Amino acid sequence: MATRTFTGNSWLYNLTSKKDLLWLTIWIAGLGVLWIWDALFLNAPAFVRLQTAFLNSLLTGLMVVLFSLTLGWFLGVSLNTLEHSKSKVGFAILSFVTDILRSIPQIIAVLIGYVVLTILLHKGIIRSSFVQMVWIAGTIAIAVFLEVADTIRQRIDYFRTLDFVDAMLCCGIKERRIMNVEILWKNSRSHMLHKLIAIFGISIFLQCSIDFIISVGLSTDVSLINFPMTLGNLLANVDSKQDILALSNLFTEPGYVSVIFTRHLQGLSVAFCIVFSMLCIYMIANGFVRRHKLA
Amino acid sequence: MSAFSSILHKENTGLRTRLIIHGAGIILMAAAFWVFISAVEASRIDSRESDNEIQKYLDLRKMDFGDPVDRTLFRESLDVFYTGQTQRNDSVLTAIDNLRQRQFSDPAYKTGDTQDGLTWNMVRRLSGMYLQFIAVYGIVLIIIYLLAQRIAVYRFIKMKQHRESYLTQALELVRNARANRIGSIGGSAVRKLGLLLAKALVKGILLMLLFTPAYVIAYSVKTTIDTSSILFMILLGIVSNGVLIHTANKFFTFLVSESRKGYVQTAVVKNLHASYEWDAPEGIPLRTLLQIKHGFRSHVFQSIFLNARFQFIPALKEHASFLVTGLIIIEMALNIQGHFCYELLQQILYRQYDIAAAIIFGIFLTVKATEIAIDIWEHKEKRKYGY
Amino acid sequence: MNERKYHIRIASEGRALVAIDDFRLAKSAITVLLGESGIGKSLISLAIAGLLDPDELDVQIDGKPYAAYLRSQEAIDIRRNGFFVFQEPSSHLNPLLTLRAQLREGSLAAAPDEEFILKKLWQGSVSSGVESILDVYPKPYRPSGGEKQRILATMAFKKMAASAAHAQESLFIFDEPTGNLDNRLRNEFLDLLVENFRNRMTTIVLITHDYSTISRFTNTYPTVSNHILYRELLLEHRKLHLRDFLPGEYISWLEKRNATTRTAQKTETVLRLQPHVKIFGRTLSISRDTEGRNPEPLLIRKGTVTYLKAPSGVGKTTIVKLMMGLIKPETMSMELGSAVYSEKTDRNVWAQHVWGRQMTMVFQHADEALNQNSKVKDVFNGLPIAGPLNEKTIVKSLSELFEEELVRGLLETKVKYLSGGQKQRLNLLRSLILRTDILILDEPLNGLDFASAAKVIAMIEVKLQSGIGVLVISHNEEVFDTLVAAEDIYYLHSSNPNRTLPDTSKR
Numbered sequence A: 001m002a003t004r005t006f007t008g009n010s011w012l013y014n015l016t017s018k019k020d021l022l023w024l025t026i027w028i029a030g031l032g033v034l035w036i037w038d039a040l041f042l043n044a045p046a047f048v049r050l051q052t053a054f055l056n057s058l059l060t061g062l063m064v065v066l067f068s069l070t071l072g073w074f075l076g077v078s079l080n081t082l083e084h085s086k087s088k089v090g091f092a093i094l095s096f097v098t099d100i101l102r103s104i105p106q107i108i109a110v111l112i113g114y115v116v117l118t119i120l121l122h123k124g125i126i127r128s129s130f131v132q133m134v135w136i137a138g139t140i141a142i143a144v145f146l147e148v149a150d151t152i153r154q155r156i157d158y159f160r161t162l163d164f165v166d167a168m169l170c171c172g173i174k175e176r177r178i179m180n181v182e183i184l185w186k187n188s189r190s191h192m193l194h195k196l197i198a199i200f201g202i203s204i205f206l207q208c209s210i211d212f213i214i215s216v217g218l219s220t221d222v223s224l225i226n227f228p229m230t231l232g233n234l235l236a237n238v239d240s241k242q243d244i245l246a247l248s249n250l251f252t253e254p255g256y257v258s259v260i261f262t263r264h265l266q267g268l269s270v271a272f273c274i275v276f277s278m279l280c281i282y283m284i285a286n287g288f289v290r291r292h293k294l295a
Numbered sequence B: 001m002s003a004f005s006s007i008l009h010k011e012n013t014g015l016r017t018r019l020i021i022h023g024a025g026i027i028l029m030a031a032a033f034w035v036f037i038s039a040v041e042a043s044r045i046d047s048r049e050s051d052n053e054i055q056k057y058l059d060l061r062k063m064d065f066g067d068p069v070d071r072t073l074f075r076e077s078l079d080v081f082y083t084g085q086t087q088r089n090d091s092v093l094t095a096i097d098n099l100r101q102r103q104f105s106d107p108a109y110k111t112g113d114t115q116d117g118l119t120w121n122m123v124r125r126l127s128g129m130y131l132q133f134i135a136v137y138g139i140v141l142i143i144i145y146l147l148a149q150r151i152a153v154y155r156f157i158k159m160k161q162h163r164e165s166y167l168t169q170a171l172e173l174v175r176n177a178r179a180n181r182i183g184s185i186g187g188s189a190v191r192k193l194g195l196l197l198a199k200a201l202v203k204g205i206l207l208m209l210l211f212t213p214a215y216v217i218a219y220s221v222k223t224t225i226d227t228s229s230i231l232f233m234i235l236l237g238i239v240s241n242g243v244l245i246h247t248a249n250k251f252f253t254f255l256v257s258e259s260r261k262g263y264v265q266t267a268v269v270k271n272l273h274a275s276y277e278w279d280a281p282e283g284i285p286l287r288t289l290l291q292i293k294h295g296f297r298s299h300v301f302q303s304i305f306l307n308a309r310f311q312f313i314p315a316l317k318e319h320a321s322f323l324v325t326g327l328i329i330i331e332m333a334l335n336i337q338g339h340f341c342y343e344l345l346q347q348i349l350y351r352q353y354d355i356a357a358a359i360i361f362g363i364f365l366t367v368k369a370t371e372i373a374i375d376i377w378e379h380k381e382k383r384k385y386g387y
Numbered sequence C: 001m002n003e004r005k006y007h008i009r010i011a012s013e014g015r016a017l018v019a020i021d022d023f024r025l026a027k028s029a030i031t032v033l034l035g036e037s038g039i040g041k042s043l044i045s046l047a048i049a050g051l052l053d054p055d056e057l058d059v060q061i062d063g064k065p066y067a068a069y070l071r072s073q074e075a076i077d078i079r080r081n082g083f084f085v086f087q088e089p090s091s092h093l094n095p096l097l098t099l100r101a102q103l104r105e106g107s108l109a110a111a112p113d114e115e116f117i118l119k120k121l122w123q124g125s126v127s128s129g130v131e132s133i134l135d136v137y138p139k140p141y142r143p144s145g146g147e148k149q150r151i152l153a154t155m156a157f158k159k160m161a162a163s164a165a166h167a168q169e170s171l172f173i174f175d176e177p178t179g180n181l182d183n184r185l186r187n188e189f190l191d192l193l194v195e196n197f198r199n200r201m202t203t204i205v206l207i208t209h210d211y212s213t214i215s216r217f218t219n220t221y222p223t224v225s226n227h228i229l230y231r232e233l234l235l236e237h238r239k240l241h242l243r244d245f246l247p248g249e250y251i252s253w254l255e256k257r258n259a260t261t262r263t264a265q266k267t268e269t270v271l272r273l274q275p276h277v278k279i280f281g282r283t284l285s286i287s288r289d290t291e292g293r294n295p296e297p298l299l300i301r302k303g304t305v306t307y308l309k310a311p312s313g314v315g316k317t318t319i320v321k322l323m324m325g326l327i328k329p330e331t332m333s334m335e336l337g338s339a340v341y342s343e344k345t346d347r348n349v350w351a352q353h354v355w356g357r358q359m360t361m362v363f364q365h366a367d368e369a370l371n372q373n374s375k376v377k378d379v380f381n382g383l384p385i386a387g388p389l390n391e392k393t394i395v396k397s398l399s400e401l402f403e404e405e406l407v408r409g410l411l412e413t414k415v416k417y418l419s420g421g422q423k424q425r426l427n428l429l430r431s432l433i434l435r436t437d438i439l440i441l442d443e444p445l446n447g448l449d450f451a452s453a454a455k456v457i458a459m460i461e462v463k464l465q466s467g468i469g470v471l472v473i474s475h476n477e478e479v480f481d482t483l484v485a486a487e488d489i490y491y492l493h494s495s496n497p498n499r500t501l502p503d504t505s506k507r
Helices: A011-016 A019-042 A044-081 A090-103 A105-122 A127-160 A164-169 A175-188 A187-218 A231-235 A238-252 A253-262 A265-291 B003-008 B011-056 B068-081 B086-105 B119-162 B168-180 B189-213 B214-221 B230-239 B243-259 B260-267 B298-333 B339-348 B353-384 C041-049 C066-071 C073-081 C099-103 C113-122 C143-161 C165-170 C183-200 C211-218 C222-227 C246-258 C316-323 C347-354 C377-380 C392-398 C404-410 C420-432 C452-462
Strands: C003-012 C015-026 C030-036 C058-061 C081-084 C171-173 C205-206 C226-238 C239-244 C269-273 C274-281 C281-287 C296-299 C305-309 C333-336 C341-343 C359-362 C440-442 C469-473 C489-495
Touching: A011 A019, A011 A253, A011 C030, A011 C359, A019 A044, A019 A253, A019 A265, A044 A175, A044 A187, A044 A231, A044 A265, A090 A127, A090 B011, A105 A127, A105 B298, A105 B339, A105 B353, A127 A175, A164 C205, A175 A187, A187 A265, A187 B298, A231 A238, A231 B003, A238 A253, A238 A265, A238 B214, A253 C226, A265 B214, A265 B243, A265 C239, A265 C296, A265 C316, B011 B086, B011 B353, B068 B086, B086 C452, B119 B230, B119 B243, B119 B298, B119 B339, B168 B189, B189 B243, B214 B230, B214 B298, B230 B243, B230 B298, B243 B298, B243 C058, B260 B298, B260 C081, B298 B339, B298 B353, B339 B353, C003 C041, C015 C041, C015 C205, C015 C226, C015 C239, C015 C404, C030 C183, C030 C211, C030 C222, C041 C058, C041 C073, C041 C081, C041 C171, C041 C205, C058 C066, C066 C073, C073 C165, C081 C143, C099 C143, C113 C143, C113 C183, C113 C359, C143 C183, C165 C392, C183 C205, C183 C211, C183 C222, C211 C222, C211 C246, C211 C392, C211 C440, C222 C226, C246 C452, C269 C469, C274 C316, C281 C359, C296 C305, C296 C469, C305 C316, C316 C469, C341 C347, C359 C420, C377 C392, C377 C420, C392 C404, C392 C420, C420 C440, C452 C469
Parallel strands: C030 C205, C030 C226, C081 C171, C171 C205, C305 C469, C305 C489, C359 C440, C440 C469
Antiparallel strands: C003 C015, C003 C058, C226 C239, C269 C296, C269 C333, C274 C281, C281 C489, C333 C341
């Protein structure tokens, strides 16, 4: 529902009536303000690291979205096809495997992926940062792609309950076309885009969490410095941890607030980046649901 | 009929099938872990035997393998005893160097632990940690379930009351003042504006807090609060990582979706109360947020709530899994010694992959147990309503 | 007659949905509101009844905002004393409350006459009786669509009895209350409606596409006929108008059609379905007598219309889906052309030889059967048509059922922006363009106004000349009886009349 405060045809009205675009604007604006503040007050090497970390995290997130979409679409359509085929064996096996995958917490799946990556790094099989990021994205995608598959199955199952599928079959339209074009492409793009926005948010969360966790070290031969610079990686950095620890000074010295945003900027900037991004992505997803009436 | 025998009843085929699938999954994973653990154990035994052989050389008195002269002497001695086996003799020296390196750098050798792998002692130790993990998980799950419903209901009712956000109300105040061409905003309006902005700021901070990863919250209060206490862990599990807000959002989505369904319109034409004002004659009493399941009698919202709750039960599985992820992150990231998930990280570092596998299996069982419990609960609810 | 005139505007996100200056509602009368599906009958009725959500739609009544209308005494009286029977019964019943509890909820708790009303609406019913369903929680498959519709009607009649003292201020709206009922049950409903009206002289609006209601009212209730008004909502020059519909228009059209005697043509049989089919644990049998004493195979012949009749809930839609290979029976035998199809026939065989090639089917709900997000020209994509399907062919096809001046503009229009009647016509055309040997029509006049229905009937008659065999299932018996020879009418019977089949029409 459009806010009643802004009426008429103003751009502000248009923006406030589309909450997803509003929060996208707020996100970009917020990051912009942070960028300007850091450019003014953060030391140059840390500023470069922060930019690199943010872009790497963003790129990894986008790769997760792409991989999840591909895997999820394939699995969702396959499960649906197998479910309605003559022999149910394929469907039973695939369902069973996905059921097991669903029971493994996402962070554990990502952790296993990192353990394997560590071994590959140690053996020198993987060297390039970009390949590492692709591996990390692939690992996270395996942990989250089931959500895309579920969305696809729900959409196909919904249309199967209507006369939609039967009516088109009776006209001789191929089932493959009905699933992929008529249902998923023409009628489910909004639903899938919403799911992908949510997955982007989850991937940022998982990336940051796992990078922070492995700052303890998964191996004596490989540590965080071997991995590409990401927001979680940067947050786990000793300097950033010290900056976060400094926040607790505010409880005992409220006056410290005047200093904290200039003296402990690296850690605060990274933390703000992470938290602010996750909040904005959540609000964008919600706004998207409302605008496209998905619920 | 006992709970178990009722599951075997023919009317419960759907639930039986699901339980069989869960059971098969557990058996398969248990078998996979067992094979993995056995393989690791076998490899450890081989490695230990090999190390024992090499250790004999390291135990030679007055032999310093760091000294090049001693090394050369040793190498030549090997050639004397094992003539013509140059490759074997080279690999002995390499093995000695490797063992020395490991003894120097590998943390597994430094802890004083015997590195015996998954022994009964280790299992006993892990069991204690596991029970604590499950207890924390159970408490957090129940609290999140209860809180999320209330937050969602409150948000839904506020939406129906058409309350604008604090920021929008503040902007409206400024806009009205400018539209009335008042040179300056009056005193009371300034106070109202200040109050609105303060409320907006507090709400924004609370929202940010709910999305903040646990390790950020924990590190920011580390010097003032004992972040390794169970109570703090429970609080962190509820408040951080976005679990509460996502769960509440899911329930809210179901409420909105149900409120658009036709049966609500039929309830309206049957003249059930349809006002969403707090404590109004045909509205909703505020205290019903406490007695939520049956607190909305004679109001259309009762049907909306019950239907949304019915849809929400199976969706809880997904959120429970996400909660487990959150708790794992908390234990690992905060480096809390003696906690189940931190132990996992330590064992990976020490290359005790069999112990790590056992911990992962324990976590898998936790998620599976939750899924089974929710499936049974869902089945019971469905049977109640004739499904 | 005392009339209230409404000036109504309804829009959504800046897009006008309904704009009418002269919606007249006669007090203390039954208004039969006609018009094609999607034109705005339900929206207007909901607006007047005070049931639209001002958060979702921008509504103005008589130039004032909707909130002001809702606060008016008129709207308060309507909500307090009136009732609205909604169109889709499945979604308008609470799945977590028994039907008995829902019949006694809110202002219906103390309302009288429940037993009498239920008895009237369930007498001689195919199903096992109302008592067996009152304690069920409504599901998509139980009770049937017709039973759900009767439950909602019961609620309305109870409310009528309860608010008898305020009959003058009340308004009762029935939106397609007989869509899932066979003729006998529809007549029971109409009898009860007229009886209640006679006793209370309340204001009633009956929204329907079933033009045979006109025949029923005219023939059965001549004494009340001056209190029954027929009004049709139509779009003329892009503006919505309410015009008086003369019942004579329909009746004389019907009489003209009835004047032509139909005789069965001895043309080649293209389909033969053996009389006994087993599905969902029940046996369905086909005969040419109403009692089902002499089962016979169902025959579809070239250039003829075969009409399959049965009471509501017996399984007409189920059997045609079975004939199309969409659902798998336990036993069946069907000859189509030179091939035999049975319960063992693989789905791939149906896909490769039958669907869109030898046989096709037009489903009753065009909203579900068509892709709402496709453009009209894209509706024909993917069809197994020999030869190119270009814009010229599509335009020619559309011109059969759409006005010429509209056709070019329609091609780029998304299906969701068409009216209900336009969708149904498009739904029909998609199947006709395939030129199959057999065409199955499931409620083909659903959602159409009289003019469009007449066009569709005329078009079917033209197509018959090309040799196509048509199977029709429809509750518009008095219309389709004029199209079909008596020898081509079949009846469907169920082995267990007390159990209705799952609602495969999903309504």
